[in-house]
Each structure stands twice: as structure tokens, then as C-alpha cells.
Amino acid sequence: FGDGYSNEEITFSLVRIGTIFMVLQFLISLFRPVPYGRYTEESPRFLTLFNINNRLAWIVQECPAFFIPLVFAVQARKELCLPQWILLSAFMLHYFQRSFIYPLLMRSNNASPFLSTLAAVFFCSHNGILQSHTIIYTVNYCETELMSSWFIGGLALFAFGFVVNIDADHRLRLLRSSKESAKGGKSGYKIPHGGLFRFVSAANYFGEICEWAGYAIAARNIAALYFAAFSLVFLGMRGLHHHRFYQTKFKEYPRNRKAVIPFIL
Numbered sequence: 001f002g003d004g005y006s007n008e009e010i011t012f013s014l015v016r017i018g019t020i021f022m023v024l025q026f027l028i029s030l031f032r033p034v035p036y037g038r039y040t041e042e043s044p045r046f047l048t049l050f051n052i053n054n055r056l057a058w059i060v061q062e063c064p065a066f067f068i069p070l071v072f073a074v075q076a077r078k079e080l081c082l083p084q085w086i087l088l089s090a091f092m093l094h095y096f097q098r099s100f101i102y103p104l105l106m107r108s109n110n111a112s113p114f115l116s117t118l119a120a121v122f123f124c125s126h127n128g129i130l131q132s133h134t135i136i137y138t139v140n141y142c143e144t145e146l147m148s149s150w151f152i153g154g155l156a157l158f159a160f161g162f163v164v165n166i167d168a169d170h171r172l173r174l175l176r177s178s179k180e181s182a183k184g185g186k187s188g189y190k191i192p193h194g195g196l197f198r199f200v201s202a203a204n205y206f207g208e209i210c211e212w213a214g215y216a217i218a219a220r221n222i223a224a225l226y227f228a229a230f231s232l233v234f235l236g237m238r239g240l241h242h243h244r245f246y247q248t249k250f251k252e253y254p255r256n257r258k259a260v261i262p263f264i265l
């Protein structure tokens with residue numbers, strides 16, 4: 001980054017850019033769901049003019065959030081202390097799973113609109129830089145008490161969310177047989193059951209929201225707080241659309257199931 005800017009200024013500028021992106025996503029989601037997955041076909045033509053293979057799209061769009069912190073960490077490796085390693089590792093663990101394991105396991109051949117993929121590439125690159133820069137250069141984690149209840153509690157919530165997210169994504173995968181996936185994946189949607197789906201329609205989103213809330217509690221900086229807020233807004237709005245989708249499609253849909261947050265929303 002250019003000389004003349006303090007690390008705090010860089011973090012705040014990046015948070016400002018991210019917040020504008022978050023507000024835009026929120027406003028768009030008020031009117032229609034972001035066009036990918038089950039909403040691709042019903043989206044306006046101009047948004048879905050160029051579609052790409054969705055496995056490739058997930059790898060390309062998510063991997064900057066794995067590689068960018070990796071490069072930051074390698075460059076600064078001699079100065080990093082344990083809390084920084086732990087926070088960066090948690091972030092990279094999530095994005096390694098999302099970039100390289102999740103796309104290979106998914107059972108959907110719904111094409112991904114190029115514009116949505118481009119927006120996700122922007123988000124993951126921007127967020128990868130923001131989180132890495134803030135953890136390594138902006139906050140002095142070397143004086144952080146490793147055993148503080150914030151740090152441990154936050155990491156525990158992150159781990160809980162990670163497990164819920166992976167379990168829910170797995171349950172969704174099981175709703176489609178490999179034969180259906182080979183045919184094109186859009187053989188229809190079924191009612192998800194088990195795990196946190198007992199309480200919410202978007203258990204995978206609930207898991208991810210918990211992850212980044214936990215991360216923000218452990219990291220306690222403005223960048224992590226922004227990311228937790230972004231996940232809540234983006235996945236919360238999309239989860240509400242999913243909930244409406246299920247209620248419209250299935251007359252027998254469980255009435256006591258909430259959309260994203262158990263017992264609340």
C-alpha cells in the first residue's frame with residue numbers, strides 16, 4: 001500500500017468500500033435474490049447473459065480469500081505471534097474448505113452467472129486483503145491475552161458455526177442423487193431435514209453467520225465486525241428468500257421452522 005497512509009487509515013478505507021458494497025447488496029436483495037443457484041433462471045436476462053460452470057465459479061471466486069492471507073502470512077511470518085497465526089489460520093481453513101472441497105463435492109450443475117461470480121471475486125479479494133492487513137498490521141495482537149474469554153469464546157463459536165455449516169451443506173447435498181447431478185442438477189428441490197434444519201430453512205447460512213460472529217468476537221477489530229455484519233445481511237436476506245421459496249413450493253412445509261436464526265428470524 002502507498003506510503004503516507006497509516007495502517008488504521010488503510011483498514012478504515014477498506015471497511016468503507018466494503019460497507020458500500022454491503023448496502024448495495026442489501027438494497028438489491030430487498031427486491032430480488034442475488035442471481036445464482038435456484039434463482040438464476042428467474043433473474044433478468046441481462047444479469048445472466050454469460051453463465052459459467054458453477055464448480056469453476058466457486059473455486060475462482062473463493063480462492064482469493066485463501067491465497068491472499070497465505071501470501072500476507074508468508075511475507076510477515078517472522079513478525080507474527082500466536083494470536084495472529086490462530087486468527088489467520090481460522091480464516092484460511094474456512095476458505096480452503098469453501099474453495100477446494102465444497103465445489104468438488106457439490107451436486108448442482110446450475111450455471112453461475114458471470115456477473116455474480118465477478119461480484120464474489122471482488123468481495124473475496126477485498127475481504128482477504130482487509131482481514132489479513134488488519135490482523136497483521138493494524139491491531140497489536142502480540143499483547144492480546146490468549147486465554148481471554150473473548151478470544152476463546154469467539155473461537156468456540158467459530159468452530160460451532162464451521163461444523164454446522166459443513167453438516168448443513170452435506171445434508172443439502174444428500175437431497176440430490178449423483179444421477180440427478182449428472183443430469184444437470186436442477187431436478188428439483190426437496191425439504192431439508194435433520195441437524196439445524198429442524199429449526200431453520202437455511203441452516204448452512206446460520207452456521208456461516210455464527211462462524212464470522214465468533215471470528216469477530218475473537219479478533220475484536222472493525223474489519224472482522226464488518227465481515228460478520230456482511231454475512232448477517234447477505235445470508236440473512238438470502239435465507240429469507242429461501243424460506244419463502246420453500247413455503248410457496250411445499251404446502252406441507254414445517255410451520256414452526258424459522259428462516260435463518262433459530263426461534264428468532
Ligand code: NDP
Pocket residue numbers: 037038106107108109110165169172173175176185186188189190191192204205208230231234235
Ligand atoms: P444454497 O443453500 O442456496 O445451495 C447450496 C447447495 O445445495 C447448492 O448446490 C444447491 O443447488 C443445493 N440445494 C440447496 N437447497 C436444496 C434443496 N432444498 N434441495 C436440493 N438441493 C438443494 O447455498 P449457496 O449456494 O448460497 O451457498 C453455498 C455455501 O456458501 C453456504 O455454505 C453459504 O454459507 C456459503 N456462502 C457464504 C457467503 C458469505 O457471505 N459468507 C455468501 C454466499 C454463500 P442449486 O445450486 O441447484 O440451487
